[in-house]
Amino acid sequence: MSSVTPYNIAVSDEKLQQLHQKLxxxxxxxxxxxxxxxxxxxxxxxxxxxxxWREKYDWRAQEAKLNEQLTQFTVxxxxxxxxxxDIHTVHHRSGHSKAVPLLFIHGWPGSFLExxxxxxxxxxxxxxxxxxxxxxxxxxxxxxxxxxxKVYQFPSMNAVKYILxxxxxxxxxxxxxxxxxxxxxxxxxxxxxxxGDWGSMIARTMSQFYPQHTQAIHLNFIPVVPPYxxxxxxxxxxxxxxxxxxxxxxxxxxxxxxxxxxxxxxxKQQETRPQTLGYGLHDSPVGLLAWIYDKMHTxxxxxxxxxEEILTWVSVYYFSTAGxxxxxxxxxxxxxxxxxxxxxxxxxxxxxxxxxLAVTAPHNVRFAVAQFREExxxxxxxxxxxxxxxxxxxxxxxxxxxxxxxxxxxxxADLKKFLGNKGPAYGAVTDRDGY
Numbered sequence: 001m002s003s004v005t006p007y008n009i010a011v012s013d014e015k016l017q018q019l020h021q022k023l024x025x026x027x028x029x030x031x032x033x034x035x036x037x038x039x040x041x042x043x044x045x046x047x048x049x050x051x052x053w054r055e056k057y058d059w060r061a062q063e064a065k066l067n068e069q070l071t072q073f074t075v076x077x078x079x080x081x082x083x084x085x086d087i088h089t090v091h092h093r094s095g096h097s098k099a100v101p102l103l104f105i106h107g108w109p110g111s112f113l114e115x116x117x118x119x120x121x122x123x124x125x126x127x128x129x130x131x132x133x134x135x136x137x138x139x140x141x142x143x144x145x146x147x148x149x150k151v152y153q154f155p156s157m158n159a160v161k162y163i164l165x166x167x168x169x170x171x172x173x174x175x176x177x178x179x180x181x182x183x184x185x186x187x188x189x190x191x192x193x194x195x196g197d198w199g200s201m202i203a204r205t206m207s208q209f210y211p212q213h214t215q216a217i218h219l220n221f222i223p224v225v226p227p228y229x230x231x232x233x234x235x236x237x238x239x240x241x242x243x244x245x246x247x248x249x250x251x252x253x254x255x256x257x258x259x260x261x262x263x264x265x266x267x268k269q270q271e272t273r274p275q276t277l278g279y280g281l282h283d284s285p286v287g288l289l290a291w292i293y294d295k296m297h298t299x300x301x302x303x304x305x306x307x308e309e310i311l312t313w314v315s316v317y318y319f320s321t322a323g324x325x326x327x328x329x330x331x332x333x334x335x336x337x338x339x340x341x342x343x344x345x346x347x348x349x350x351x352x353x354x355x356x357l358a359v360t361a362p363h364n365v366r367f368a369v370a371q372f373r374e375e376x377x378x379x380x381x382x383x384x385x386x387x388x389x390x391x392x393x394x395x396x397x398x399x400x401x402x403x404x405x406x407x408x409x410x411x412x413a414d415l416k417k418f419l420g421n422k423g424p425a426y427g428a429v430t431d432r433d434g435y
Contacts, residue, residue, distance in 0.1 A: 007072040007088060009063050009144060011319045016059060019285055019318065023054040026286045041290045041297070049293070050286055052307045059319075062312050069116065074144075075137075087137050088144035088321075090115055094123040094131035100192055100419055100429050104136040104404075107197020107221075108327055109292045111143045111316050112136050114196075114404040121412035129416025129423075132192075139198070140322075141329060147322025190214070190429045194415060196221040196403060198330060204387060207361040216428035218368040218415050220403045222384050223377050225358040245380065252378035259376045266295070270331035278325030288324050289314050299401035301374035361388030366425045368392035368418040370411065372399030391424035392417070 031043045075087045090112050093099065102122065104115045115136035125131035138145040190213050195203040200221040206214045245253075269277050280287040292314050296305060317324040361367070367390045371378060381393050394414050399407040418425050 003076045005074050005076070007074045007144070008067045009072070011059065011063060015319060020054065022283075022285050023050060026050055026054075026284075028286070037298070041294050045293075046286065046290055049289060049307060049310060053285070053289070053311050057308065057311045059315055062308070062315070066116075070119075085140060085148070086146040087140065088112070089138070090119075090136040091134070092119045092123050093133045094125055096125045096131040099123075099125075099131045099133045101190075102132040102134050102192045102194060102415075104134055105193065105195040105199030105202055106136070106139065106142070107195075107199050108142075108330065109295050109313070109317070110197060110402060110405075111313070112138045113313060113316060114402060117408035118404050118412055121408055122415065129413075129420040132415070135191075139327075139330075141326035142320065142322075143316055144321050147326045192216045192218065192415075192419060192425075192429060194218045194220075194404075194411075197401065201334075201357065204357060204361065207365040207388065208359060211362040211365050215364055216366050216368075216419065216425040218370070218418055220370045220372060220411060221375060221377065221401065222369050222371070222379070222387065223357060224379060224383055224386050226379070227383060227386065249380040252380055256377050256379060263298070263376065266291070267331055270328040271335045272332070274325065274328040274332050277328060278323075281324045281328070285314075285318055288318055292317060296402070299374070299376055300406055301372070301398055301400040303400065303402070303406045357387075360386065363389050365389060366391045366428055368394070368414065368425065370394045370396065370403070370414050372396045372401075372403050372407070372410075374400035376401050 028043060028047060032039065036042060070090050071092055073089045073091055075089050076084055077087060104118065106112060106114050115134060119134050119136075122132040122134055141147045193199075193203040193206065193214055193216075195201075195217070196219070200219045201223070203214070203217045203219065207217055281291060282288075289310075293310055296310060296313065317327065320326070365388055367384075367388055369381075369384045369387075369390055369392070371381065371394070373396060381395065384390055384393070392414075396403075396407070396410055399410060403411045417423050419428070420426060
Protein backbone atom coordinates (compact mmCIF):
# COMPACT_ATOMS: atom_id res chain seq x y z
CA MET A 1 0.00 0.00 0.00
CA SER A 2 1.06 3.57 -0.54
CA SER A 3 1.42 6.15 2.18
CA VAL A 4 0.71 9.84 1.69
CA THR A 5 2.39 12.54 3.76
CA PRO A 6 1.95 16.33 3.59
CA TYR A 7 5.07 17.99 2.25
CA ASN A 8 6.71 21.40 2.38
CA ILE A 9 9.83 22.38 0.48
CA ALA A 10 12.66 22.94 2.95
CA VAL A 11 16.14 23.35 1.50
CA SER A 12 18.83 23.09 4.15
CA ASP A 13 20.88 26.09 5.23
CA GLU A 14 23.98 24.10 4.27
CA LYS A 15 22.87 23.81 0.64
CA LEU A 16 22.04 27.50 0.49
CA GLN A 17 25.43 28.44 1.91
CA GLN A 18 27.17 26.16 -0.55
CA LEU A 19 25.31 27.79 -3.45
CA HIS A 20 26.27 31.28 -2.37
CA GLN A 21 29.91 30.28 -1.91
CA LYS A 22 30.04 28.89 -5.44
CA LEU A 23 28.38 31.97 -6.87
CA UNK A 24 30.89 34.19 -5.05
CA UNK A 25 33.77 32.26 -6.60
CA UNK A 26 32.31 31.99 -10.10
CA UNK A 27 34.52 32.74 -13.07
CA UNK A 28 33.46 33.19 -16.68
CA UNK A 29 34.84 32.46 -20.15
CA UNK A 30 35.17 35.12 -22.80
CA UNK A 31 33.03 35.27 -25.94
CA UNK A 32 33.35 36.41 -29.52
CA UNK A 33 32.41 40.01 -30.25
CA UNK A 34 28.79 40.52 -31.30
CA UNK A 35 28.05 36.80 -31.21
CA UNK A 36 24.65 37.34 -29.60
CA UNK A 37 22.79 34.04 -29.16
CA UNK A 38 24.49 32.38 -32.13
CA UNK A 39 26.81 30.36 -29.89
CA UNK A 40 24.56 30.05 -26.86
CA UNK A 41 23.67 32.22 -23.89
CA UNK A 42 25.43 35.61 -24.12
CA UNK A 43 28.05 36.33 -21.49
CA UNK A 44 26.37 39.54 -20.31
CA UNK A 45 23.11 37.66 -19.65
CA UNK A 46 24.83 35.04 -17.53
CA UNK A 47 26.88 37.60 -15.58
CA UNK A 48 23.76 39.61 -14.84
CA UNK A 49 21.75 36.55 -13.73
CA UNK A 50 24.59 35.26 -11.56
CA UNK A 51 24.82 38.69 -9.94
CA UNK A 52 21.08 38.68 -9.19
CA TRP A 53 21.25 35.10 -7.92
CA ARG A 54 24.12 35.98 -5.60
CA GLU A 55 23.00 39.37 -4.32
CA LYS A 56 19.24 39.85 -4.69
CA TYR A 57 17.42 36.57 -5.27
CA ASP A 58 15.77 35.21 -2.12
CA TRP A 59 15.21 31.47 -2.28
CA ARG A 60 13.63 31.43 1.18
CA ALA A 61 10.96 33.86 -0.03
CA GLN A 62 10.26 31.69 -3.09
CA GLU A 63 10.22 28.57 -0.95
CA ALA A 64 7.66 30.12 1.39
CA LYS A 65 5.59 31.32 -1.58
CA LEU A 66 5.49 27.85 -3.13
CA ASN A 67 4.61 26.20 0.17
CA GLU A 68 1.79 28.68 0.69
CA GLN A 69 0.54 28.47 -2.89
CA LEU A 70 0.71 24.70 -3.39
CA THR A 71 -0.80 21.72 -1.62
CA GLN A 72 2.02 19.17 -1.71
CA PHE A 73 2.50 15.58 -0.63
CA THR A 74 5.03 12.81 -0.83
CA VAL A 75 3.57 9.50 -1.89
CA UNK A 76 5.61 6.50 -0.79
CA UNK A 77 5.05 3.62 -3.13
CA UNK A 78 6.65 0.23 -3.57
CA UNK A 79 7.65 -0.70 -7.09
CA UNK A 80 8.87 -4.12 -8.11
CA UNK A 81 12.59 -4.01 -8.70
CA UNK A 82 13.04 -0.56 -7.16
CA UNK A 83 11.83 -0.87 -3.59
CA UNK A 84 10.05 2.06 -1.99
CA UNK A 85 10.11 5.43 -3.73
CA ASP A 86 9.04 8.83 -2.38
CA ILE A 87 7.27 10.78 -5.12
CA HIS A 88 6.70 14.50 -4.63
CA THR A 89 3.24 15.50 -5.78
CA VAL A 90 1.21 18.68 -6.08
CA HIS A 91 -2.51 17.99 -5.66
CA HIS A 92 -5.30 20.55 -5.90
CA ARG A 93 -8.98 19.74 -5.75
CA SER A 94 -11.69 21.88 -7.29
CA GLY A 95 -14.33 21.04 -4.71
CA HIS A 96 -16.75 20.09 -7.48
CA SER A 97 -18.47 16.75 -6.99
CA LYS A 98 -17.96 15.70 -10.61
CA ALA A 99 -14.53 17.15 -11.18
CA VAL A 100 -12.36 15.42 -13.77
CA PRO A 101 -9.13 13.92 -12.36
CA LEU A 102 -6.24 15.30 -14.39
CA LEU A 103 -2.65 14.09 -14.28
CA PHE A 104 -0.22 16.81 -15.41
CA ILE A 105 3.19 15.43 -16.44
CA HIS A 106 6.15 17.76 -16.89
CA GLY A 107 9.33 17.23 -18.88
CA TRP A 108 12.88 18.59 -19.05
CA PRO A 109 13.90 21.30 -18.24
CA GLY A 110 10.49 21.85 -16.71
CA SER A 111 9.14 20.67 -13.38
CA PHE A 112 6.03 20.67 -11.22
CA LEU A 113 6.32 24.48 -11.37
CA GLU A 114 4.73 24.41 -14.82
CA UNK A 115 1.43 23.33 -13.27
CA UNK A 116 1.18 26.33 -10.97
CA UNK A 117 -0.36 28.68 -13.54
CA UNK A 118 -2.76 26.04 -14.81
CA UNK A 119 -4.11 24.93 -11.44
CA UNK A 120 -6.25 28.02 -10.65
CA UNK A 121 -7.65 27.96 -14.20
CA UNK A 122 -8.50 24.26 -14.20
CA UNK A 123 -9.84 23.91 -10.68
CA UNK A 124 -12.18 26.88 -11.12
CA UNK A 125 -15.78 25.86 -11.79
CA UNK A 126 -16.83 28.81 -13.92
CA UNK A 127 -19.35 27.05 -16.14
CA UNK A 128 -16.98 27.19 -19.10
CA UNK A 129 -16.10 23.53 -19.36
CA UNK A 130 -15.52 21.04 -16.54
CA UNK A 131 -13.58 21.63 -13.35
CA UNK A 132 -10.51 19.47 -12.73
CA UNK A 133 -8.78 17.97 -9.75
CA UNK A 134 -5.12 18.35 -10.69
CA UNK A 135 -2.30 16.01 -9.72
CA UNK A 136 1.17 17.15 -10.80
CA UNK A 137 3.93 14.80 -9.66
CA UNK A 138 7.64 15.41 -9.91
CA UNK A 139 9.00 12.58 -12.01
CA UNK A 140 11.56 10.36 -10.28
CA UNK A 141 15.02 12.00 -10.55
CA UNK A 142 13.32 15.41 -10.87
CA UNK A 143 12.43 18.06 -8.32
CA UNK A 144 11.71 16.78 -4.86
CA UNK A 145 10.99 13.20 -5.86
CA UNK A 146 13.42 10.48 -4.96
CA UNK A 147 16.17 9.57 -7.38
CA UNK A 148 16.61 6.11 -8.83
CA UNK A 149 20.10 4.71 -9.30
CA LYS A 150 19.22 1.49 -11.08
CA VAL A 151 19.57 1.42 -14.83
CA TYR A 152 16.16 0.69 -16.27
CA GLN A 153 14.74 0.29 -19.75
CA PHE A 154 12.41 3.04 -20.85
CA PRO A 155 9.61 2.47 -21.43
CA SER A 156 9.90 -0.98 -19.86
CA MET A 157 7.14 -2.09 -17.53
CA ASN A 158 9.19 -1.14 -14.48
CA ALA A 159 9.77 2.34 -15.87
CA VAL A 160 6.09 2.80 -16.58
CA LYS A 161 5.19 1.63 -13.09
CA TYR A 162 7.37 4.14 -11.35
CA ILE A 163 7.39 7.03 -13.78
CA LEU A 164 3.65 7.41 -14.10
CA UNK A 165 1.09 7.31 -11.37
CA UNK A 166 -2.03 5.59 -12.57
CA UNK A 167 -4.16 4.34 -9.72
CA UNK A 168 -6.48 7.00 -8.26
CA UNK A 169 -7.13 6.06 -4.65
CA UNK A 170 -10.20 7.05 -2.67
CA UNK A 171 -10.00 10.16 -0.59
CA UNK A 172 -8.89 10.09 3.01
CA UNK A 173 -9.72 12.84 5.43
CA UNK A 174 -6.52 14.81 4.93
CA UNK A 175 -4.90 13.68 1.72
CA UNK A 176 -7.80 13.49 -0.76
CA UNK A 177 -7.47 11.24 -3.75
CA UNK A 178 -4.04 10.83 -5.30
CA UNK A 179 -2.94 8.92 -8.33
CA UNK A 180 -0.42 6.34 -7.21
CA UNK A 181 1.87 3.82 -8.83
CA UNK A 182 0.54 0.29 -9.03
CA UNK A 183 0.75 -2.45 -11.59
CA UNK A 184 -2.80 -3.71 -11.06
CA UNK A 185 -6.01 -2.01 -10.02
CA UNK A 186 -8.99 -3.62 -8.29
CA UNK A 187 -11.49 -1.36 -10.02
CA UNK A 188 -11.34 0.69 -13.20
CA UNK A 189 -10.07 4.13 -12.21
CA UNK A 190 -9.47 6.62 -14.99
CA UNK A 191 -7.77 9.97 -15.38
CA UNK A 192 -7.17 12.52 -18.09
CA UNK A 193 -3.49 13.10 -18.85
CA UNK A 194 -1.96 16.36 -20.03
CA UNK A 195 1.61 16.25 -21.20
CA GLY A 196 4.27 18.23 -22.98
CA ASP A 197 7.89 17.29 -23.58
CA TRP A 198 8.59 13.98 -21.75
CA GLY A 199 5.08 14.16 -20.32
CA SER A 200 3.72 13.76 -23.83
CA MET A 201 5.84 10.71 -24.56
CA ILE A 202 5.10 9.11 -21.20
CA ALA A 203 1.36 9.68 -21.70
CA ARG A 204 1.48 7.99 -25.09
CA THR A 205 3.38 5.08 -23.63
CA MET A 206 0.74 4.78 -20.93
CA SER A 207 -1.99 4.70 -23.58
CA GLN A 208 -0.41 1.53 -24.91
CA PHE A 209 0.07 -0.20 -21.55
CA TYR A 210 -3.05 1.05 -19.75
CA PRO A 211 -5.62 2.04 -22.40
CA GLN A 212 -8.48 1.24 -20.03
CA HIS A 213 -7.25 3.91 -17.59
CA THR A 214 -6.05 6.62 -19.98
CA GLN A 215 -9.01 7.21 -22.25
CA ALA A 216 -8.44 10.94 -22.76
CA ILE A 217 -5.00 12.44 -23.38
CA HIS A 218 -4.17 16.05 -24.22
CA LEU A 219 -0.75 16.70 -25.76
CA ASN A 220 1.10 19.90 -26.61
CA PHE A 221 4.26 18.23 -27.92
CA ILE A 222 3.76 15.47 -30.48
CA PRO A 223 6.87 13.82 -31.92
CA VAL A 224 5.86 11.32 -34.60
CA VAL A 225 7.71 9.24 -37.12
CA PRO A 226 7.07 10.90 -40.51
CA PRO A 227 4.90 8.80 -42.84
CA TYR A 228 7.78 7.74 -45.05
CA UNK A 229 6.40 6.06 -48.19
CA UNK A 230 8.60 2.97 -47.67
CA UNK A 231 7.52 2.61 -44.05
CA UNK A 232 3.83 3.50 -44.14
CA UNK A 233 2.72 3.93 -47.75
CA UNK A 234 -0.99 4.17 -46.92
CA UNK A 235 -0.49 6.92 -44.36
CA UNK A 236 1.95 8.74 -46.66
CA UNK A 237 -0.35 8.87 -49.66
CA UNK A 238 -3.36 9.60 -47.49
CA UNK A 239 -1.64 12.62 -45.97
CA UNK A 240 -0.31 13.89 -49.28
CA UNK A 241 -3.56 13.44 -51.17
CA UNK A 242 -5.92 14.68 -48.48
CA UNK A 243 -4.00 17.84 -47.57
CA UNK A 244 -1.44 18.96 -50.14
CA UNK A 245 1.49 20.62 -48.47
CA UNK A 246 0.78 24.29 -47.93
CA UNK A 247 3.37 26.95 -47.21
CA UNK A 248 2.48 26.52 -43.55
CA UNK A 249 3.04 22.77 -43.67
CA UNK A 250 6.39 23.26 -45.36
CA UNK A 251 7.33 25.74 -42.64
CA UNK A 252 6.40 23.18 -39.97
CA UNK A 253 8.63 20.57 -41.56
CA UNK A 254 11.47 23.06 -42.02
CA UNK A 255 11.29 24.04 -38.35
CA UNK A 256 11.50 20.41 -37.26
CA UNK A 257 14.40 19.69 -39.60
CA UNK A 258 16.14 22.78 -38.22
CA UNK A 259 15.71 21.51 -34.67
CA UNK A 260 16.99 18.05 -35.58
CA UNK A 261 20.05 19.37 -37.41
CA UNK A 262 20.96 22.39 -35.29
CA UNK A 263 18.92 22.44 -32.10
CA UNK A 264 19.21 19.09 -30.37
CA UNK A 265 22.89 18.81 -29.44
CA UNK A 266 21.84 18.92 -25.77
CA UNK A 267 19.72 15.80 -26.36
CA LYS A 268 22.56 13.88 -27.99
CA GLN A 269 24.83 14.71 -25.07
CA GLN A 270 22.23 13.65 -22.51
CA GLU A 271 21.44 10.50 -24.48
CA THR A 272 25.03 9.39 -24.84
CA ARG A 273 27.14 10.86 -22.00
CA PRO A 274 24.90 12.21 -19.23
CA GLN A 275 27.43 11.28 -16.56
CA THR A 276 30.18 13.35 -18.17
CA LEU A 277 27.87 16.34 -18.46
CA GLY A 278 26.63 15.76 -14.94
CA TYR A 279 29.85 16.77 -13.22
CA GLY A 280 29.49 20.30 -14.56
CA LEU A 281 25.76 20.53 -13.83
CA HIS A 282 26.20 19.25 -10.28
CA ASP A 283 29.29 21.23 -9.30
CA SER A 284 28.67 24.53 -11.07
CA PRO A 285 25.47 26.54 -10.53
CA VAL A 286 26.65 28.82 -13.34
CA GLY A 287 26.92 25.86 -15.71
CA LEU A 288 23.48 24.62 -14.65
CA LEU A 289 22.00 28.09 -15.15
CA ALA A 290 23.44 28.39 -18.66
CA TRP A 291 22.37 24.87 -19.65
CA ILE A 292 18.75 25.37 -18.61
CA TYR A 293 18.32 29.05 -19.44
CA ASP A 294 19.46 28.37 -23.00
CA LYS A 295 16.32 26.26 -23.50
CA MET A 296 14.03 28.58 -21.54
CA HIS A 297 14.99 31.37 -23.94
CA THR A 298 15.16 29.57 -27.29
CA UNK A 299 12.09 27.33 -26.87
CA UNK A 300 9.59 30.05 -25.99
CA UNK A 301 7.59 32.49 -28.07
CA UNK A 302 9.36 35.65 -26.92
CA UNK A 303 8.12 35.00 -23.40
CA UNK A 304 9.31 37.83 -21.10
CA UNK A 305 11.07 35.76 -18.44
CA UNK A 306 11.71 37.61 -15.21
CA UNK A 307 14.92 37.02 -13.32
CA GLU A 308 12.88 35.58 -10.47
CA GLU A 309 11.20 33.04 -12.76
CA ILE A 310 14.48 31.96 -14.34
CA LEU A 311 16.28 31.55 -11.04
CA THR A 312 13.39 29.70 -9.40
CA TRP A 313 13.23 27.19 -12.27
CA VAL A 314 16.99 26.64 -12.05
CA SER A 315 17.00 26.55 -8.25
CA VAL A 316 14.48 23.70 -8.25
CA TYR A 317 17.00 21.72 -10.28
CA TYR A 318 19.95 22.81 -8.15
CA PHE A 319 18.20 21.88 -4.90
CA SER A 320 16.50 18.75 -6.28
CA THR A 321 16.55 15.65 -4.12
CA ALA A 322 18.56 13.56 -6.57
CA GLY A 323 20.73 16.44 -7.78
CA UNK A 324 20.61 18.40 -11.05
CA UNK A 325 22.32 15.71 -13.11
CA UNK A 326 19.82 12.93 -12.37
CA UNK A 327 17.10 14.42 -14.58
CA UNK A 328 19.26 14.06 -17.70
CA UNK A 329 19.32 10.26 -17.41
CA UNK A 330 15.85 9.91 -18.88
CA UNK A 331 17.35 10.71 -22.30
CA UNK A 332 19.90 7.94 -22.00
CA UNK A 333 17.35 5.48 -20.68
CA UNK A 334 15.00 6.18 -23.57
CA UNK A 335 17.64 5.60 -26.22
CA UNK A 336 20.08 3.09 -24.72
CA UNK A 337 20.35 -0.27 -26.49
CA UNK A 338 18.28 -2.94 -24.81
CA UNK A 339 20.11 -5.84 -23.24
CA UNK A 340 17.84 -8.69 -24.31
CA UNK A 341 16.15 -10.08 -27.39
CA UNK A 342 12.63 -8.97 -26.51
CA UNK A 343 12.76 -6.03 -28.93
CA UNK A 344 13.38 -8.43 -31.78
CA UNK A 345 10.26 -10.29 -30.69
CA UNK A 346 8.20 -7.11 -30.92
CA UNK A 347 7.65 -6.77 -27.17
CA UNK A 348 6.60 -3.15 -26.57
CA UNK A 349 7.86 -3.26 -23.00
CA UNK A 350 11.44 -3.41 -24.24
CA UNK A 351 11.38 -1.44 -27.47
CA UNK A 352 13.36 1.73 -27.90
CA UNK A 353 11.33 4.89 -27.49
CA UNK A 354 11.28 5.80 -31.18
CA UNK A 355 9.67 2.46 -31.99
CA UNK A 356 7.15 2.77 -29.17
CA LEU A 357 6.10 6.18 -30.46
CA ALA A 358 5.57 4.71 -33.91
CA VAL A 359 2.83 2.44 -32.51
CA THR A 360 -0.80 3.53 -32.76
CA ALA A 361 -2.70 3.67 -29.46
CA PRO A 362 -5.91 1.65 -29.04
CA HIS A 363 -8.94 3.36 -30.55
CA ASN A 364 -10.71 3.83 -27.22
CA VAL A 365 -8.02 6.35 -26.20
CA ARG A 366 -9.06 9.79 -27.42
CA PHE A 367 -6.35 12.36 -28.11
CA ALA A 368 -6.36 16.13 -28.34
CA VAL A 369 -3.30 17.68 -29.98
CA ALA A 370 -2.42 21.34 -29.55
CA GLN A 371 0.35 22.85 -31.65
CA PHE A 372 1.74 26.17 -30.46
CA ARG A 373 3.45 28.59 -32.83
CA GLU A 374 7.01 28.24 -31.51
CA GLU A 375 7.01 24.55 -30.58
CA UNK A 376 10.40 22.98 -31.33
CA UNK A 377 8.97 20.02 -33.28
CA UNK A 378 6.08 20.63 -35.66
CA UNK A 379 4.51 18.55 -38.40
CA UNK A 380 1.50 18.94 -40.70
CA UNK A 381 -1.54 18.32 -38.53
CA UNK A 382 -2.72 15.17 -40.42
CA UNK A 383 0.53 13.41 -39.52
CA UNK A 384 -0.42 13.49 -35.83
CA UNK A 385 -3.32 11.16 -36.52
CA UNK A 386 -0.82 8.33 -36.69
CA UNK A 387 -0.65 8.33 -32.87
CA UNK A 388 -4.22 7.07 -32.57
CA UNK A 389 -7.76 8.38 -32.35
CA UNK A 390 -7.17 12.14 -32.55
CA UNK A 391 -10.53 13.81 -31.97
CA UNK A 392 -9.42 17.41 -31.44
CA UNK A 393 -6.77 19.39 -33.31
CA UNK A 394 -5.87 22.97 -32.47
CA UNK A 395 -3.23 25.30 -33.86
CA UNK A 396 -2.35 28.36 -31.78
CA UNK A 397 -0.82 31.52 -33.18
CA UNK A 398 1.25 32.11 -30.05
CA UNK A 399 3.02 30.12 -27.40
CA UNK A 400 6.03 27.84 -27.40
CA UNK A 401 7.38 24.67 -25.83
CA UNK A 402 6.40 25.62 -22.28
CA UNK A 403 2.77 26.34 -23.09
CA UNK A 404 1.52 25.71 -19.55
CA UNK A 405 3.79 28.52 -18.36
CA UNK A 406 3.73 30.86 -21.36
CA UNK A 407 0.04 30.74 -22.32
CA UNK A 408 -1.77 28.83 -19.55
CA UNK A 409 -5.12 30.37 -20.45
CA UNK A 410 -4.94 28.88 -23.97
CA UNK A 411 -3.94 25.44 -22.74
CA UNK A 412 -6.61 25.43 -20.04
CA ALA A 413 -9.31 26.48 -22.50
CA ASP A 414 -8.28 23.74 -24.93
CA LEU A 415 -8.47 21.15 -22.16
CA LYS A 416 -11.92 22.33 -21.13
CA LYS A 417 -13.06 22.24 -24.75
CA PHE A 418 -11.76 18.68 -25.06
CA LEU A 419 -13.58 17.41 -21.95
CA GLY A 420 -16.56 19.79 -21.89
CA ASN A 421 -20.23 18.95 -22.46
CA LYS A 422 -19.91 19.33 -26.22
CA GLY A 423 -16.31 18.22 -26.40
CA PRO A 424 -15.11 15.15 -28.29
CA ALA A 425 -13.90 13.47 -25.09
CA TYR A 426 -16.89 14.27 -22.91
CA GLY A 427 -17.66 11.29 -20.69
CA ALA A 428 -14.26 9.67 -21.22
CA VAL A 429 -13.75 9.62 -17.45
CA THR A 430 -16.71 7.51 -16.42
CA ASP A 431 -16.18 7.30 -12.67
CA ARG A 432 -16.63 10.99 -11.89
CA ASP A 433 -19.61 10.40 -9.63
CA GLY A 434 -17.37 8.50 -7.26
CA TYR A 435 -14.39 10.79 -7.49
